[in-house]
Amino acid sequence: MQLEGKSLKTDFLKFIIPSIIAQCVFSLYTMVDGIFVARGVSEVALTAVNISMPFSVGLFSISLLFAVGNSTIVAISLGKGEKERANQVFTQNIVVLCVLAVTVTALVLIFLEPFARFLGATDTILPYAKEYIGTIAPFAIAYMLSYSFETLIKTDGYPKLATIYVTSGAVLNCILDYLMVIRWNQGVRGAAWATGLSQAAVIVLYLKHFLGPKGTIRFAGFRFSFAVIWRQIQNGFASGITEFSGGMIIFFFNQAILAFIGEEALVSYTIISYVNTIVVMSMTGIAQGTQPLISYYYGKGERKKYQKLLKYGIVAAMVFSGVSTAGCYLGAEGIVKVFLENDNPQLIAYTVRVFRVFILSFLLAGYNVVIGGYFTSIEKAGFAAAISLTRSLVALVGSLVILTAVFGGEGIWWSPLLAETVCLILALGMLSRYRKKQM
Template sequence: MKLEGKSLKSDFMRFIVPSIVAQWVFALYTMVDGIFVAKGVSEVALTAVNIVMPYIMALYAISILFAVGTSTVVAILLGEKNGKRANEVFTQNITLLTIFSVLITIIVMLNLKSVALFLGATEVNMKYVLEYLRAIVPFSGLFILSYSFETLIKTDGYPKMATFIVTAGSVLNVILDYFMVMRWHMGIGGAALATGISHVVLIAMYLVHFCGKKGTIKFRRFRWDIPVIWREVKNGIPSGITELSTGLIIFLFNQAILKFLNEDALVSYTIISYVNSIAVMTMVGIAQGYQPLISYYFGQKRMDRCKKLLRYGIVAVIVASIAFTGGCLLGADGIVGLFLEKNMTELFAYSSGVLRIFALSFLIAGYNIVIGGYFTAVEEPVSATIISMGRSIVMLILSLGLLTMVFGGAGIWWSPLLAEALTLVFTLVFFFRYLKRINA
């Protein structure tokens, strides 16, 4: 792995900063679509983007499941000085994801309306949901491959290059959104097409790196190795679940809002989901940023460095969680103003209020994500999976069900805070047991 060697803290920062920026850029893809759609089409079309988002997040979850699992295995192999085997594992991963991409695209394109109904499309927004899906689904494979390439190029020791590539793709997406939605009036389909085209450029740029002379990880011939795939899946499931959680939360909240509130509240939640994506992606960026470093030193049996990197990760989470929560509490009106006009008085005030409530969950979420990421990096998949399943599925469903039963629609906005707090209890139990075991 290409390390500068100045200090461990320097390498930590060099890896997590580009990782966080890359996560922001991925989150901003759909957020930019939402802003242009809200301003250039309508608020109803904005809810359609939000309804389709769980599908996009599911694609990212598949990608990151294999990307993080592969990254962990590849980093350990590089730490063991086994570059040839690392290249075989990398190539097998990309081939497998390409096969998945083709199958997913075909299946969804043949069942567009069923997928739209499953995601929560209503009579009011069905037209927009179908239009967005029809334009975005053909690019499904590029979403999967681009995220995987982005993770693995960092494992190769080029985090700054990963940041440059995803940033270039995001800038292109903004430019295309402006022309396709605002100037050429191509509607919500134009926004989806802009995102798809930007991903074509991303893939091309990644291939230039992996097919060129730079870096350690290369494409090479391989034989299918099912045990290695299973090892990748076990290591990647926690990160895949974390990635999927954003889409799952959106899906569950959309259903609860339609049941307990109204379609106007969907607009409020669409705005919240964008903010939540950026906050959670920041925590994920810290976790994914330091995972290759931890796995590399874990492969060298240097546990002192692994533990020190974990301390750095926790400090980074404390800073990020306070910054995001404080920013939302103080700047909710400004955030909502990106999507809604202030003359929509009632909806504007409601959206700002529920954003402030939802943002309290950011104070806790990062600890669950970063400690879970550490467990993934040192191949403790059971603990990592339980943490990820807890915060994104089990505890969230329990919290959402309990609070809506007691408080009705108002309980929806408090459920993420309760879910993260309950999960943190399990996270700390696993964490202290792990420390006791390795220090024994």
């Protein structure tokens, strides 16, 4: 294991930088599909890709739920010197994900049209949404395993390698998107094929590591344990919800926009949601990058070190939140024009305006994600779940309901800021309470 280096701060940077990059790259998969679809097909097709995003995010969130829960147990076991147990937990996790992936694929393909309509597909969008979701669904196993392996290879002490593999998949995705959408005119189906094949290709690289001589964590025989699965779910629930919150936000926003503004505003939100996913996933990268280190030192009983890692994470979140918000505010018009042609200046102007309102929530989101990730890493599942559920469901839906009732459609764009504020108050209160108990 390469979890202990020259200094704690060096280890922190060594783990979070590759993790942030990896999370950014993961979120770029669907965004790249959107860019090529917008340029190669139509704005309606772009909206269809956005309508389908909760499904893709859902696959990642299931994978992350088990991966983080599994990584926490593995890191704690390694901290205690229980290497064989770590291998058994790792192997069982992969088997469980394979079974879940096959089940999800079958259900989605059987109920494809009702599922697409549930996500918000109108009659205009439905054909494109069915094409995209129907093509992505058979790759569910690739989505789940690639994300899980990415998390576990960091726990194995190789965060840079994880970034290299993820980036390789993203580059392949761009190449395939260009060929299938632009050159071969395969439309949204081609974009889905590009993403699915890219995810599958990366799995081969991960297997090369875990089956090769460098891997510390290895496949091993195991006795199936529901207790381990339940422990994984408890530990990973908050991270899974944090990931799934991106999809839930898209779903709730799509419904609210259709009810209060109209179908054209879905194009604006599609662009906003891509940027939101990248920023929130990057903040998740801070939490995921510190998780193996925090869990490792928690397993060793070195309280000062894992508490210091939390401080590092909060500072990193503060810096990243500020830079992201400023960058998005100043570059709003340029970001919007990546997706939209200049022949619709009214839509561009509206999208830029509401985008600059929405991104104010970035200023607070990082703190909530990092604090929730900290509680996950030390197996305080109740605190972590409360933060994630408040942020992604309770506070968000409440904010949408209240602000749309008072301000109509304009309130939609302010609701994330209110939701993050409510969640931050809760998160800081829980952190203060936990610290008092430790004294």
